[in-house]
Amino acid sequence: MTTVRFLLNDRPIEAVGVSPTTTLLGYLRASGWTGTKEGCAEGDCGACTVAIVDAEAPGGPRFRAVNSCLVLLPMVQGQRVYTVEGLRRGGAYHPVQEALVDALGSQCGYCTPGVVMSMFEACYRGDLDKPWKLDDQMCGNLCRCTGYRPIRSATVTIAGRRPSDSFSGALAEPAGDRGFRSEHPGAVFITPTREAELWEALAEHPAAKFICGGTDLSLAVTKRFEELPEVISLEGLADLRRIERTDGGGWRFGATALLADIEAATEGELVPLHRMLRYFASRQIKNRATIGGNLCNASPIGDIAPVLLALDAELELRSAGGSRFVGVDHFFLGYRKTALSPGEILASISIPPIPAGARASAYKVSKRRELDISAVAAAFFVELGPAGEVTTIRAGYGGVAATPARARHFEAALEGKPWNRSSVEAAILTLHDDFTPLDDHRGSAWYRRTVAANLARGFFLETEEDDHPDLPDRPSGTVAVEVSR
Ligand SMILES: Cc1cc2nc3c(=O)[nH]c(=O)nc-3n(C[C@H](O)[C@H](O)[C@H](O)COP(=O)(O)OP(=O)(O)OC[C@H]3O[C@@H](n4cnc5c(N)ncnc54)[C@H](O)[C@@H]3O)c2cc1C
Ligand code: FES
Ligand code: FES
Numbered sequence: 001m002t003t004v005r006f007l008l009n010d011r012p013i014e015a016v017g018v019s020p021t022t023t024l025l026g027y028l029r030a031s032g033w034t035g036t037k038e039g040c041a042e043g044d045c046g047a048c049t050v051a052i053v054d055a056e057a058p059g060g061p062r063f064r065a066v067n068s069c070l071v072l073l074p075m076v077q078g079q080r081v082y083t084v085e086g087l088r089r090g091g092a093y094h095p096v097q098e099a100l101v102d103a104l105g106s107q108c109g110y111c112t113p114g115v116v117m118s119m120f121e122a123c124y125r126g127d128l129d130k131p132w133k134l135d136d137q138m139c140g141n142l143c144r145c146t147g148y149r150p151i152r153s154a155t156v157t158i159a160g161r162r163p164s165d166s167f168s169g170a171l172a173e174p175a176g177d178r179g180f181r182s183e184h185p186g187a188v189f190i191t192p193t194r195e196a197e198l199w200e201a202l203a204e205h206p207a208a209k210f211i212c213g214g215t216d217l218s219l220a221v222t223k224r225f226e227e228l229p230e231v232i233s234l235e236g237l238a239d240l241r242r243i244e245r246t247d248g249g250g251w252r253f254g255a256t257a258l259l260a261d262i263e264a265a266t267e268g269e270l271v272p273l274h275r276m277l278r279y280f281a282s283r284q285i286k287n288r289a290t291i292g293g294n295l296c297n298a299s300p301i302g303d304i305a306p307v308l309l310a311l312d313a314e315l316e317l318r319s320a321g322g323s324r325f326v327g328v329d330h331f332f333l334g335y336r337k338t339a340l341s342p343g344e345i346l347a348s349i350s351i352p353p354i355p356a357g358a359r360a361s362a363y364k365v366s367k368r369r370e371l372d373i374s375a376v377a378a379a380f381f382v383e384l385g386p387a388g389e390v391t392t393i394r395a396g397y398g399g400v401a402a403t404p405a406r407a408r409h410f411e412a413a414l415e416g417k418p419w420n421r422s423s424v425e426a427a428i429l430t431l432h433d434d435f436t437p438l439d440d441h442r443g444s445a446w447y448r449r450t451v452a453a454n455l456a457r458g459f460f461l462e463t464e465e466d467d468h469p470d471l472p473d474r475p476s477g478t479v480a481v482e483v484s485r
Contacts, residue, residue, distance in 0.1 A: 002017070002018065002019075002020055002074070002182035002184065002187065002189070003015065003016045003017070004018065004073045004074055004076065004077050004180070005077060005078065005176075006076045006077060006078060006079050006080070006081055006176070007079070007080045007081065007176070008028075008033070008081050008082075008083070008086070009081075009082055009083060009085060009086025010080070010086065010166075010170065015027055015031075015073055018073055019187055020072060020073065020074045020182050020187050020188075020189035020231065021072055021187075021189075021221045021227075021228050021231075022072070022073045023068065023069055023070070023071060023072060023073065023218065023221070023222060024050070024068040024069075024071040024072070024073055024075070024076055024081070025038055025041075025048045025068040025069040025071075027073050028050075028068060028083060033083055033085060035083055035084040035085045035113050036048055036049075036050055036068060036083050036084060036113055036114075037110055037111075037113055037114065038069060039110070039111075039142070040069070041069045041222045041223065042069070042070075042219055042222060042223055043067045043069065043070050043140075043215060043219075043281075043282075043284070043285055044142070044371070045111070045114075045141075045142045046067065046111065046114040046115070046118065046140045046141035046142060046282070046284060047110060047111055047113070047114045047141075047142075048067055048068045048069040048114060049065050049066065049067060049068070049113070049114035049115075049117040049118055049140070049141065049284055050065075050066060050068045050081055050082060050083050050084075050117055051063045051064065051065055051066070051081070051082040051117050051120050051121055052064050052066055052071075052076065052079055052080065052081050052082075053079065053080040053170060053171060053173075053175075054287075055079075055175030055176075056175065056238055056241065057261065058243060058261050058264075058265070060171075061171045061172070061175070062124065062125070062171065063082070063120065063121045063124050063125075063167075063171070064121060064260070064287040064288075065117050065118045065120070065121040065137075065140075065283060065284050065287060066284050066287050066288050067140070067215075067284045067285065067288070069218075069222060070213075070214055070215055070218040070219070070222070070288065071214065071218070071288070072189070072211070072214055072218060072221070072231075074180045074182065074189045074191060074233070075191075075211075075214065075233065075235065077176075077177075077178055077179070077180040077191065078175070078176025078177045078178045078179070078180075079176060079178070080170055080173070080176075082117070082120070082167070083113075083117070084112075084113035084116050084117060087116065087120065089165070089166060094116075094120070094123075095123065095158055095161065095163060096116055096119040096120050096122075096123050096154075096158050097116055099119070099154040099155075099157045099158045100112070100115065100116060100119065100151070100154045102154065102157075103150040103151070103153045103154035103157070104146075104150050105146055105150040105151045105153070105154045106146060107145040107146045108145050111141060111142060111143040111144070111146075112143075114141050115138070115141045115143060115151055118137060118138055118140065118141050118155075118283065118284070119138075119154065119155050119158060119159075120167075121137065121283070121287075122134070122137045122138070122155055122158065122159045122160070123158045123159065123160075123161050123162065123163070124162050124167065124168065124171070125137070125159070125160055125162075126160060126162060127264060128159045128160045132278070134152070134155060134156065134159055135152075135370075136278070136282075136283055137155070137159070137283050138151065138152065138155055138283075139282050139283065139370045139371055140281070140282025140283050140284040140285065140371060141282075177193070178191055178193060178235065178236040179191055179192065179193040179197075179236055180233070180236075186227070186229045187229070188205055188208065188229065188230040188231065189231045189232075189233070190205070190208070190231070190232050190233070191232075191233040191235060191236040192232070192233075192236055192237065193236040193237065193238075194237075195237060195239070198232065198234070198237065198345075199319075199320035201232050202232065202320070202343055203320070205230045205232065206342060206343065207230055208230035208231060208232045209228060209230065209231055209232070210231075210232055210233075210234055210296070210345060211231050211232070211233050211234070211235075212233070212234050212235055212255075212256050212290040212292060212293045213235075213258070213288035213289045213290050213293055214288065215281075215285050215288050215289040215293065216293060216297045216299075217231075217293075234255070234256050234292075234345060235256060237256065239254065240254040240255050240256040240257075240292075240347060240348070241254045241256045241257050241258075242254045242257070243257050243261060243262060243265045246350065246353075248352075248353045249353035249354075250350060250351055250352045250353045251266075251270060251350065251351040252348055252349070252350045252351075253291050253348060253349045253350075253351075254292075254347070254348050255290065255291060255292025255295075255296075255345065255346040255347055255348055255349065256290045256292055257290060257291050257292075258286065258287060258288070258289065258290060259277055259280060259281075259285075259286040259289045259290065259291060259294070260283065260286040260287045262277060262291060263277040263278070263280075263286060270351070270354075271360070271361070272307050272310065272311065272360045272361050272362035272379050273304075273307050273311070273351075273362070275361070275362050276303050276304065276306075276307050276362045276364060276377070276379070279303075279364045279366075279369065279370070280303050280304075280364075281371060282370075282371050291304060291349060292345075292346045292349070295308070295315070295328075295331065295338070295346060295349070296338060296340065296346055297336070298332055298335075298336045298337060298338045298403065299336070300335065300398065300399060300401065300402055300403055300404065300438065301373055301374045301377070301398055301399045301442075302398060302404060303364055303374055303377050303398065305328065305332065305396065305398055305404035306362065306377045306378055306379040306396035306397055306398045306404055307362045307379040307396065308328045308349065308351070308396070309328055309329055309379065309394065309395075309396025309397075309404060309405070309406050310360060310362070310379035310380050310381045310394045310395065310396040311351045311352070311354070311360060311379070311381060311394075312327070312328075312329075312351075312352060312381070312394060313327075313328040313349050313350060313351045314326070314327055314328070314349075314350045314352075315327075315328055315331055315346060315348075315349055315350075316346070316347040316348040316349075316350070317339065317340060317341075317344045317345070317346060317347065318344065318345055318346075318347035319341070319343045319344045319345075320343065323347065326339055328349075329405075329406050332403035332404055332405065333403075334402060334403060335402040335403065337403075354381070355383060357383070357384070358381060358382065358383040358392075359380075359381070359382050359383075359462075359463045360379070360380065360381040360382075361379065361380055361459055361462055362377070362378070362379035362380075363377065363378050363379070363455045363458065363459075364377045365377070365451050365455070366442075367442065373442065374398060374399050374442075375399055375442045375443035375447065375448060375451065376397070376398070376399040376400060376437075376443070376448050376451040376452055376455065377397070377398040377399055378395065378396065378397045378398070378452065378455040378456070378459075379395075379396045380393070380394070380395050380396075380455075380456070380459040381393065381394045382414075382419060382459075382463065384419050387418075388418050388419055388420075389416055389417065389418055389419070390414045390415055390416060390417055390418075390419050390423070391415075391416075392415075393411045393414045393415060394406060394411060395407040395410050395411055395456065397434075397435065397452060399437070399438065399442075399443075399448060400434075400435040400436075400437040400438070400448050400449070400452050401434075401435045401436060401437070401438075405434070405435070407430075407431055407434040407435070407452075407456075408434060409430035409431070409433040409434045410427045410428070410430050410431050410434055410456065411427075412430075413426060413427035413429075413430045414427045419460075419463070421460065424456060424457065424460045425457075427456070428453045428456050428457065431449070431452055431453055431456070432449065435449070435452065437449050437452070
């Protein structure tokens with residue numbers, strides 16, 4: 001049992017004697033802060049959304065809407081947390097609350113607190129410069145009775161407004177210390193803030209599980225009711241969060257870089273990765289999920305791995321003894337099994353520059369365009385020689401085998417061949433040697449095999465176009481409304 005200290009709606013809180021695997025949502029509701037609701041307890045509905053100040057965000061402190069059902073209490077140590085109860089100041093509702101009322105955006109009110117908190121982040125964002133970003137901001141909040149049009153209209157009126165108020169003032173306050181240590185038997189949770197502390201903690205607790213955003217691991221607690229007796233959080237290690245350009249135009253992502261930050265940094269710069277992130281989960285999830293967590297959970301349907309396979313990424317695995325480097329195509333050893341040895345963390349991911357003239361793209365096929373798990377994800381890279389022959393081709397797939405993997409037969413069938421429709425069709429015939437697709441409720445093996453082939457065709461057709469196609473600005477089903485700024 002342990003004590004977690006944080007600021008809740010600007011009041012200091014000491015959560016004494018709680019289990020470190022208590023969720024922030026569970027703590028809030030048990031302490032009487034019942035404005036924040038529980039719907040799904042797995043990050044899908046948004047009813048539990050709260051805002052947390054991310055003091056170390058690239059570009060400066062900012063609010064982040066997050067799913068409190070997936071945040072374990074020690075993760076808010078030293079942080080500022082805001083819930084729907086904290087927005088009313090001096091007897092007046094916050095502009096986002098006024099906007100939702102004015103647009104008739106609330107009925108039963110079960111989803112409303114979460115909607116308000118996602119709008120709250122939107123209100124203080126300075127980067128909502130395209131309509132699809134507004135959809136993305138709100139797509140993690142389900143509402144069954146009001147309808148999304150009034151909610152969206154309300155959000156449009158407040159997005160990017162950034163009033164000079166006490167909340168803007170809170171962003172300028174010094175950051176708290178995230179370091180945390182609870183070492184009671186069966187309830188070990190350590191957040192080191194220096195790397196030396198990490199290795200010490202690991203030497204003391206070699207069986208500890210790592211956690212970062214917790215958008216995967218917290219489900220072990222909330223859905224599978226498992227115990228997590230020993231946990232080491234990597235979130236306090238600021239160096240692991242850097243996003244950097246490397247010489248020649250490559251990229252280096254610290255393993256704990258948030259997907260929301262990578263999405264923002266790669267816009268118009270690293271199109272395949274940005275495109276995949278556009279259709280990855282919700283804003284609340286991307287505000288917590290890390291690139292390293294996505295790789296280390298080694299899910300066969302993880303969306304980032306196919307992109308990194310196509311882009312030939314290299315992973316830095318670090319232990320107390322130093323770093324070693326492995327290609328991402330040697331990282332996944334089997335179902336949910338990686339090349340990480342005990343005592344090693346994934347520290348960074350490097351992507352080499354994409355040469356001028358080479359083409360790369362990424363695709364995700366799921367039952368629903370927004371906030372859904374892939375049936376099949378694929379990414380491709382091709383470089384041609386002077387006579388139009390394929391000199392390098394890489395095809396990374398997810399959802400078609402026990403691990404994300406390269407389609408080696410497909411690639412071999414294309415190497416040295418002219419990059420044309422008949423070569424691609426011939427190579428597609430070899431895809432059945434590459435994969436034995438999963439057969440489950442998200443798609444039959446036949447469906448996945450067919451989609452895998454069609455994505456390869458789609459990539460070829462995309463390369464036939466002269467320009468480098470980016471995303472459509474917004475999903476086709478939404479209305480065109482300008483974001484007010
Ligand atoms: C509602 C919802 C929607 C989602 N949608 C998608 C989606 O569209 N596409 C998709 O691919 N995934 C999706 N996910 C899964 C998840 O969000 C991602 O896999 C995410 O990137 C995991 O990152 P994390 O930091 O939260 O991982 P955590 O939960 O913190 O950790 C995941 C695993 O990786 C290990 N780990 C984490 N970081 C490291 C490290 N640096 N070194 C060693 N081990 C490490 C942990 O021990 C743990 O086993 C979704 C999840 C939810 C709940
Ligand atoms: S309760 Fe549904 S997202 Fe948290
Ligand atoms: S207002 Fe009823 S579900 Fe949202």
